[in-house]
Amino acid sequence: MIKNDLFLRALKGETVSRPPVWMMRQAGRYLPEFMEIREKYDFFTRCQTPELASEITVQPIRRYGMDAAILFSDILVVPQAMNIEVQMKAGKGPWVPNPIRNTKDLERVIVPDIDESLGYVMDAITMTKEKLQDEVPLIGFAGSPWTILCYVVEGEGSKNFAKAKQLCFSQPELAHALLQKITDTTISYLKAKIKAGVNAIQLFDSWGGLLSPEDYQTFSWQYLQQIIDAIKNESPVIVFGKGCWYALDTMAKSGASAIGVDWTITPQMARKLSGNNITLQGNFDPTRLYSSPATIKQMVKEMIDAFGKDKYIVNLGHGILPNIPLENAAAFIEAVKEYKVD
């Protein structure tokens, strides 16, 4: 049904001629066509307007022909639906005017009806599928409950999310009640996305790596596992935890189809710690896209050689940066398409 099924085959662990490639945040500020839309509409308008979200989603596919599209949206639409106000401040990032810090704050947090509160995401999926014409698969995503907690407790982006961690370590029952509400919402949300037509789900645990290995199990992983258990029979799942190298063994046994890894681990070590069997995705340092196109091509070739062409999805180790030259992004994609085993 999907014409280019390289990505889905890699998720199944099948043998492929070359690995598939896409880039986290590929629908983003390095693209002039994205910047045009960005000038006219604010962040959440872009997320909430299916015409805009679907257009932004397919822009990088038209320009570069990646092997998968990822729906333009944001992990913070989930807390918005849960009755937590989230704003996006220009140049500053997310801002939560009334962060969740105590039991009273928690009372106003709801587990919402998804169609009512996030129906616009499902409409964006329908519209994107029409535009994609089954050329490539469409990825849907959600943030991990822990990462969502970080924002809604801290109230804004942070280097160490000390307030969020303080809540977890001083009021663990409150933290777990909040995490469970986010988990329940996320499960319904992702089931609706799958029903609307996405072909795979990626879970982003952007701030997992701020926790110790033990606290990661307690405050992040157990909720991710609940989500994976709930959806894995309906869709392949990719779990990406930034800085979570220490949980690769746990992730490999979770029922997820693939694990995303950041650039702070060698391909060899990532294979070893994940048990040498599961599909891995990553892990080019996004700032390495500042190197020359020739250097990028050489490094991508070496990266594929090191991961191996099978059970592997080429990607960055985190989102592409806003000011990457177009020809450098092109070099990254082309290097994969030109890949041949020596």
Place this chain on the structure above:
Amino acid sequence: MIKNDLFLRALKGETVSRPPVWMMRQAGRYLPEFMEIREKYDFFTRCQTPELASEITVQPIRRYGMDAAILFSDILVVPQAMNIEVQMKAGKGPWVPNPIRNTKDLERVIVPDIDESLGYVMDAITMTKEKLQDEVPLIGFAGSPWTILCYVVEGEGSKNFAKAKQLCFSQPELAHALLQKITDTTISYLKAKIKAGVNAIQLFDSWGGLLSPEDYQTFSWQYLQQIIDAIKNESPVIVFGKGCWYALDTMAKSGASAIGVDWTITPQMARKLSGNNITLQGNFDPTRLYSSPATIKQMVKEMIDAFGKDKYIVNLGHGILPNIPLENAAAFIEAVKEYKVD
């Protein structure tokens, strides 16, 4: 000569009754006596005035009786001495008005005469030694050349130091010339500190973990190794790289006496990756000091059990946070002093 030599013995790998303990940033904003001085004098005045720096250094020792003192100073006094202006902005952190971005910028960067430019640090060491009366050893420190580069190129603190990495990846020769100047300055600086009387040196690679394992070797480690080679016969060296778990094997073979580890690794894994032989220092999550004193004591006990009492220095995995309750910091120190093998 030093009355409490537990710390120095742990650095030598000797058998001890209990491990020594100190806390990174122990002379810091959680202490009311520090806050009193902070209200009267700005950041670099505190660093540059030997009476103040020495007083701040001994404050935590008086209150808690840690097994080592660490000289109050900042890693950015080194670029200041190299003719790079560095300011400390309240609530914002370091700010470099004229960051180093091109060859012309590099020309004004000097390798200074240490006595002339950083004599005040040596005076602070002399004065601190007088106040300590040989009760406990005194640690001197420096930032890694890579971490210094991050600040002087980026111009301010950053989540990903993208501008600093961009310079390294697009103008590697310029980056290496700057790194070598910082390295040469740091070696002279640390030799002067050792001559002035510090009993051990800690090297802080706060931003090493932003690099891939391969880029870490190229842009950070080779310069740290130069520093270790130059001073290891004159003083024990502790090398601490935040997020640098992937380099523990390299660090273990470097000639350093000990390796500092952050909290994102289990003690078991830290021992394994460092070859089960070198002294390790760390790695309590600083935000875990928000837990109750009883929980802190229990966790410290478990941490020592896991690292083992020998070849181990109890510490946090990063600097203590400003608003930690005094009794929680006390619980951390007391748990170590009360430690007994079951």
